[in-house]
Amino acid sequence: MFLLILGVALWWGAHLFKRLAPARRAALGDRGKGLIAGLLAVSVLLMIFGYRAADGAFFWGRHPATVGINNLMMLAALYFTSPGPSKGAIFYRMRHPMLTGFLLWTLAHLLVNGDVPSFVLFGGLGLWAVVEMVVINRSEPAWTPPAKGVIRKDLTFGAASLVLLLVIGTIHTWLGYPTFG
Numbered sequence: 001m002f003l004l005i006l007g008v009a010l011w012w013g014a015h016l017f018k019r020l021a022p023a024r025r026a027a028l029g030d031r032g033k034g035l036i037a038g039l040l041a042v043s044v045l046l047m048i049f050g051y052r053a054a055d056g057a058f059f060w061g062r063h064p065a066t067v068g069i070n071n072l073m074m075l076a077a078l079y080f081t082s083p084g085p086s087k088g089a090i091f092y093r094m095r096h097p098m099l100t101g102f103l104l105w106t107l108a109h110l111l112v113n114g115d116v117p118s119f120v121l122f123g124g125l126g127l128w129a130v131v132e133m134v135v136i137n138r139s140e141p142a143w144t145p146p147a148k149g150v151i152r153k154d155l156t157f158g159a160a161s162l163v164l165l166l167v168i169g170t171i172h173t174w175l176g177y178p179t180f181g
Contacts, residue, residue, distance in 0.1 A: 004050030004117060008124035010043035015128065019135045047121060056116025066111050067181045073108035075165050077101040084157025087149045095143055096133045103129040 014036050018025045025032055080101030085091035094100065106126030110118060169179035 001050065001054045001056065001117065001120065003046050004054050004120055005124075007043045007046030007048075007050050008120065008128075010039060010046060011125065012128050012131075014039040014043060015132060016135065019132075019139055051117055051121050054117035054120070056119075058115045060114030062112045064181055067179075070108045070112045071165070071169070071180065073104050073111070074168075075161055077104035077108060078161035078164050078168075079158055080104065082157045082161055084154055084161070086146045088154035088157065089149050089151045090154050092148050093145045095145070096136070099129045099133050102126075 017036065028035060078101065079085070080091070080094075080097045082101075085094050085097035091097060103126050106122040106129065109122045110126070113122065172179045
């Protein structure tokens with residue numbers, strides 16, 4: 001569990017560093033980008049290995065109804081993390097589509113994974129997404145939404161999200177985590 005908690009904490013720190021210590025981040029210059037990317041890569045590896053090795057109490061699991069809801073939430077999460085919301089005509093006024101998609105991803109995974117390691121991983125990352133939105137809104141209160149796009153972009157990115165959901169679901173199934181019921 002220690003590796004998992006360390007990975008989530010490192011994720012938080014690497015992402016919030018620029019917002020909480022902007023002068024220190026600016027002092028790093030371009031090499032700071034590589035440092036942050038490296039820290040994020042290490043955090044992902046720690047979360048993967050920590051989650052796979054962690055053990056904890058189990059409260060709920062997959063159910064046919066929650067699997068279907070999970071898949072719909074994942075489809076929405078993939079769409080929101082795509083360029084669709086900022087280039088389309090439906091959600092172009094949404095300020096944080098990528099973080100919203102990330103939050104949906106965490107909630108979808110908590111819906112079907114009710115054990116303590118999942119609470120730490122997905123709960124910790126979901127809480128990070130909410131904190132990140134708050135920090136961004138406070139540090140940059142003035143925001144202008146992008147110009148309204150065309151509905152064709154929404155449909156294109158929606159279709160791409162569906163294909164990506166099928167690919168990700170297939171990979172999850174190959175890894176032993178059946179996705180589609």
